[in-house]
Amino acid sequence: MDVAVFIFADGIVYGAWLFLVAVGLTLVFGVMKILNVAHGALYAIGAYAAATVVNSEAFGQVEGFAVLLLMLAGAIIAAVLLGPLLERFLLRLFYERDEVVLLLVTFGLSLILEDVIKMIWGVYSYYVPGPYALFGNIEAGPLFYVGYDFFIVGLAVFVGLVTYLVLDRTNVGKVVQSVIHDDEISRAMGINVGRVYLGAFTFGVFLATLAGAFTAPMIAITPSIGVNAIILSFAVVVIGGLGSIGGAAIGACIVGLARAAAINLWPEAELFVIYAVMSLVLLVRPEGLFGQIQQRKI
Template sequence: MDLLLTILIDGAIYASWLFIVALGLTLIFGVLKILNIAHGSFYAIGAYAAASIVGLFTAQQYAPAFSLVALLLAAVAVAVVVGPLLERLLLRRFYGRDEVLLVLVTYALFLILEDVSKLIWGVNPYYVTEPYGLFGDVSLGSLFYVGYDLAIVAVALICGIGVWFGLNRTVLGKIVLAVIHNDEIAASMGINISRVYLGAFTFGVFLAALGGAFTAPMISVQPGISVGVIIVSFAVVIIGGLGSIGGAAIGALIVGLARSTAVHIWPAAELFSIYLVMAAVLIFRPEGLFQRVVARRI
């Protein structure tokens, strides 16, 4: 019984931060139709920025609770600086071009951002310890967990519900959905497609950076973390269905439980279990579990 509970909780914790990152990835694809290979780099930059800002807050001897504010500020700063810059100066030039070209462009961007991160923060690991002890330990039956790990689950729920509510219950969300459904008709109705693209990409960067910022206290922030994140994030959106928010949530949960089960039962198959689940879904549902609605063209 304890083993089952451990698998479920560990899977939920892993799925939570992964869902935040995958949510940004699937949003960018849904609106801009771009498979963004560089999304993992936004995650890594968010983690590095969080380490730097938390270190600054600590040096100024702010209360430890302000370290959580520092994590959020790091994600916002990355989104505000990186999102508009890349969308305006680079990606906008390739809209409407072949999908393979867009993948190559974002892959090149990924390589560039990896080197830029090394130039700014170096190659030595960073550790963000202050936020991790804020919530103490939590007892779940005979198991004990760090409260911060469980708080990440709450952050993921807030992000998921917030994005869903924003898209389905606000005027701005309806505009974004119109662009997702058919950008040509949306443009003919007077919607500023360029502005929607900019906002969606910037918010997608924010979600990736947010995932990195709030994961930073749980890991060693060092070069290479972006590679593993983007691979697993793609597994999530492929399982759930590209462009589907609900699919991203289910996909993250499936990946989290698969990984957790492998870690506790057969550790050598940790990564293999994720790819096995992805392959099984693609065999029976090539479009993913939740296929995005596509406008019928006459």
């Protein structure tokens, strides 16, 4: 019984982190039909931005929960600087090209951004240890959990709910849904599709930098952390269905619980089980659990 509780707690914590990392990737694909391979590099930039702001001398006296606001500010600054720049001066040049071309463009962008990270921050590890101790420890039977991990769970739930409400319950969301359904008809109705793409991509970049910023206290920040993030994000969105926010949440929980079960019962299969679950889902439903089969336009 105790093992089941540990698996559930570990799985939910890890699944929440996975959702936080993957939600921006599935949002951008859902709106723009772009599989943004640079999402991992943007996640890494968010982590570095948070570390830079929190460790800077200008904010050295900031303590307590105000540090979380500094981390949020770092994510926002990175997204505002990079989102519009990348969409307007790079991606917009390739919208009329094949989707594979856009995939290659974002892959090249990820390599460029990783080198930019090395040029700005170097190759040595950065640490943001302070915020990780803000919430203390939580006792669960014989085990202790770091309270910050459950803060990540709450943050993931909040981000998911806000994203869902914006897309489904606001006028902005209705415009975005119209563009998702058919961008050509949306243009004919007077909707500025280019502005929708700009907003969606910038928000997707913000979700990536937000995930990186609040993951920063949990890890050693290196230029390569984005590689692991994009691989796991891809597994999550493939399981849930590309473009589905709810699917990303379910996919993250499935991956989190599967990984936790493997760690507690079969540690050697920690990584194998994630891709085994993804392969099984693809065999049964190639479009993902909540994905929709796309009809070709003639």
